[in-house]
Amino acid sequence: MSRVLVVEDESAIAELISINLRHAGFEVTIAATADQAQFEVDRVLPELVVLDWMLPGQSGLALARQWRGQARTRDLPIIMLTARAEETDKVSGLDAGADDYLTKPFSTNELLARIRAVLRRKAPEALDSLVEVGGLSLDPGTRRVTRDGVEVKLGPTEFRLLHFFMTHPERVHSRSQLLDRVWGDHVFIEERTVDVHVKRLRGALEPALCHRMIETVRGAGYRLTQHVSATAE
Known part of the structure; x- marks a missing residue:
């Protein structure tokens, strides 16, 4: 069972994502802040992170850059969620190390499809x-x-x-x-x-x-x- 960490400070969105991911067979952990997310990653490295751009305190963008700079989390798959739809924002998210980018509002089916696609791309290297x-x-x-x-x-x-x-x-x-x-x-x-x-x-x-x-x-x-x-x- 793949472990997914959902980093989202809006509890309703986090819960919606969590319910759908669990229904699809994923093990889900939720974090509402960058500090909580770092704690969870330090505790157990997930297979993938769904990371919101806007978080209280440190941004998701900064957190993604931080993870890409550390050996243990350098290859951690990240899908970034954001309300920012401009192409420059997408490029910023991807440059920070995100493997994919999804703009709110989004369908949970699309999120699931993108999670599976990212995990497929990453899995051969490990398996x-x-x-x-x-x-x-x-x-x-x-x-x-x-x-x-x-x-x-x-x-x-x-x-x-x-x-x-x-x-x-x-x-x-x-x-x-x-x-x-x-x-x-x-x-x-x-x-x-x-x-x-x-x-x-x-x-x-x-x-x-x-x-x-x-x-x-x-x-x-x-x-x-x-x-x-x-x-x-």
Whole structure:
């Protein structure tokens, strides 16, 4: 049973969300302030947080940034709720680390659909077994990537990107497909962002001499292949 923390200071909204989530099979905890939310996260790390933007004291936006800056909560899935409908506000919420964004008023069915979508995107990293391609090994459980005893240091996004490439080897993926599968279909990100993270991924793989496994397919996108010389320049 997935644990969801609902951080919402309006008790009627919090209770409505809680009832619907419990009915859908989730275990729910409610917090009305940022301090209470931090206490609950410290007590038991939830699978996902539904986080209201406007909270008494510290804002949900600040709390999301705080969690993204800490190792234990860096990858905690967050769906932000807010009455702010402007695109700039959505971008601010996503930049703060939210995985998705829902504007009030919203339907509980849509919230449930988005929760399931976010959990689906996050789950493979935690549940899948060891993946190996061309001597490169990725362990989602320990978040370690190695090749011939050399450990590759990756940020969270590069880890997700490599995990997707390694579980779909030799296939060409367009930038829009990568955005959908790695970043998530509700995120406002430009396609050139993919190029930036692919460049970072190659740089991280270089010490392990496998950066050339990530190929650019001109006019199409990127693919991971083991049919290249890993030491070639």
